[in-house]
Amino acid sequence: MLIVKKFGGTSVANKERIYNVARRCIDEYQKGNDVVVILSAMGKMTDELIEMAKNINHNPSKREMDMLLTTGEQTSVALAAMAFDALGVPAISLNAFQVAMHTTSNYSNARLKRIDTERIRHELDQRKIVIVTGFQGINKYGDYTTLGRGGSDTTAVALAAALKADACEIYTDVDGVYTADPRIVRNAKKLTEITYDEMLDLATLGAGVLHNRSVEMAKKYGVQLVVRSSLTNEEGTVLKEEVKVERMLISGVASDKNCAKISVVGLSDKPGTAFRLFDALASANINVDMILQSVGRDNTQDIAFTVVGDYADDAVKVIEDNKSRLKYQKLECEKGVAKVSIVGAGMMSNPGVAAKMFECLYNSNINIKMISTSEIRVTVLIDEKEVEKAVNAAHDIFGLAD
């Protein structure tokens, strides 16, 4: 078997943890498996490098920033190789140039295009553990790029796909995917299995265990992903195309607090109104999340949408700056709101799930400000202060702790 294992920055933050990572990999290796390890930069190293850069130049170029940041993972993999060596197991570290991790050309947020596996296979054939820098790639100019948020997860999944690995294990500081955030729901349960689509919805909705780019890629290439703890030996959560065990209607409840709702009231009800509004926001690099459009009075329409809380003021400014083009009557911004979502592939064949969600919120006396649904998800926007109550109520009514 060929296993790809990815460890984040906290897992390699110091000598003891690097040795812990090495020992876990050696266990796998000594069963006769081939092991490829993906590492992030140690602990706070990326943050420290960013600070060094900002000290030199408040607005460093992305190309040079990537040149600087890639030293972080290279440090991790070299030190890890030394730890394997000290434990008597042959290992070799490789960076993005050595593997040849081809990406798109945009610095700081590149996408992986093609991975050469020749060097890795050559080293595996010699029974070495291969340690690869996560997060980084090279572009067509022969320059370093980085993959943006969740980049090392993406490296791991892409390498697992390219190597046709039998499994790709993502080690984090939690031991798997839960039915809800255990800090919010006392009796949240760890899921042994979850589908890619459910995980995608959970990731997007702030469950924070895996970045959605890596889940999308795993789904696309059929990589069997496992999320597990780097600190315990417990089984984690397996991501699959289809979950075979008998399942609850709902897999989990997710919440995301940092939201703001912006309402644009009395827009003229003509074609192109929504386009102009969201085009202005997109041009200002503001990501819009939930969107609700409704017909207003006297040939007008109202559009409400949510953005990440930090961007609320920017969004308001963009709309005000475009008032003459957009022609609206009133602009409202409500901060301190939150999304609560129930996610589950079982929803598709079971009508009435949304109704049950709304009923439970009504019973808890929670006011719903907006609703958005997909085939496997129901999301409501509520007051931030009521998130704990709402998540617990949903978790209970769908019997997730049973």
Next chain:
Amino acid sequence: MLIVKKFGGTSVANKERIYNVARRCIDEYQKGNDVVVILSAMGKMTDELIEMAKNINHNPSKREMDMLLTTGEQTSVALAAMAFDALGVPAISLNAFQVAMHTTSNYSNARLKRIDTERIRHELDQRKIVIVTGFQGINKYGDYTTLGRGGSDTTAVALAAALKADACEIYTDVDGVYTADPRIVRNAKKLTEITYDEMLDLATLGAGVLHNRSVEMAKKYGVQLVVRSSLTNEEGTVLKEEVKVERMLISGVASDKNCAKISVVGLSDKPGTAFRLFDALASANINVDMILQSVGRDNTQDIAFTVVGDYADDAVKVIEDNKSRLKYQKLECEKGVAKVSIVGAGMMSNPGVAAKMFECLYNSNINIKMISTSEIRVTVLIDEKEVEKAVNAAHDIFGLAD
């Protein structure tokens, strides 16, 4: 004109110094010149990386050590590029992979074989200042290597040769090559010019300004090297094939304290005796410096040689371990001795220089333990305690301060 400028670790140790380096390079650039900058790792960074490695593994593999150490120069060049950018001058950083600095395959002490100049020329054509990592290369396996001591000087000279640069300037914390160490000789004078050969003898003999590999390479490829200070704007010392100005007999006086003299007395006077002795030492990786062979009594010979003081005990052990093969009567080791040398191309056409040297030492009451000469150098071995007196006496008698 195309100018290669090399700055060492102390010259880029912090923000202010990095900006100082950038400003000096911009002065050159704004005269319309093309500028290629070679940087070492910042200040103590290489030492810190070595300590990190030793903390993980007392005896880290050289391959992984090079993988770790190369992050040092990459950090320097990325930060320097950010400083140029902040000063409004286009610049780009390149590492050994991006330039394609091909070396021999041996890690930690590789030799440069071939440098691709295409990428550098492409960037220079766009009027960018090109900042290149010193000290590092890539070998035929596609792995990082490092060039050993004085490696960044070698990178600079090799790049200057490959690019056919008009000058290669090595910036250090001294402002040139002196007639003697100014810490020893109060009235030592800076040389405006010196020949490669003289510099080679001075470098080998502990003048410590330039590593001899870089001087050898400059001589071989006819690179005009300049040694100057990164802190002042003074003219430095120019290295040339021939020095045209009227010259003193002697260019400088060099000294090297950390020596030991080992005497092997009563070796059988047969062919192969010297070979067996020095082969045994070479096999133990002990470098031998001065060698003196003399005929002893009763068909025996005596061989005396010097080694770096730190290797004296190892050398004695090797010889004792081989006593049965080497067949000698007595082994003596004298620590606390030092080499003092006078160097000068003028010596070749002026007999009597050596005699003048011996006379001045005699007048100073200094006992000579060994003598070694070349066409442009006279070296004597004396007691370590008398180095200051000897260097000053030689500096005076040859009129170097005049």
